[in-house]
Amino acid sequence: AQKVTQAQTEISVVEKEDVTLDCVYETRDTTYYLFWYKQPPSGELVFLIRRNSFDEQNEISGRYSWNFQKSTSSFNFTITASQVVDSAVYFCALSGAEGAQKLVFGQGTRLTINP
């Protein structure tokens, strides 16, 4: 069975601090995808990134960066110089042999950025 664990239920930091959201996954599949989604206070989920299991390169997009390490089954997300608008619930998710479309989500991390 596939599983995603986001051990940090809530994180609160002051604006401009860097913050890392942890994601650990479990799967027996050799081919799989990992994702991050953001759920702002408005409610709908917004796609941030996808990574497949064969691509361990880290990725940077503006203030966002992702670190994928197969050796530790982790796909961590870092926000640099956080801003109040980054406040949201962030979900890590996994899909595997049952099809790329079928996502298993972690429980989410509620991130609060205080001014």
Next chain:
Amino acid sequence: DAGVIQSPRHEVTEMGQEVTLRCKPISGHDYLFWYRQTMMRGLELLIYFNNNVPIDDSGMPEDRFSAKMPNASFSTLKIQPSEPRDSAVYFCASSFPGDFWDYNEQFFGPGTRLTVL
């Protein structure tokens, strides 16, 4: 372009009543997903369709739940009879065409907050 449209946005009903949630996917998308979000269970995939055909309904909790997609622009999720434990936010999402191993971004609707008294 309009995003995924869900109706109603809020629904309050009494135990035993039938509830129908509606979704209009983004035009041109051929995958449609229904999710449920609760504090206890988090975000769960209930069922998804490809080209109006249900592909995987293993997440549907029980026979009281049913979903249909009569055409490419409309889907319903029905609960009959509803129970208090069905209270949750139900999301619909859609994505572009792709093969079994293609993952295209899922675009989520605003959700329907269902309360069953």
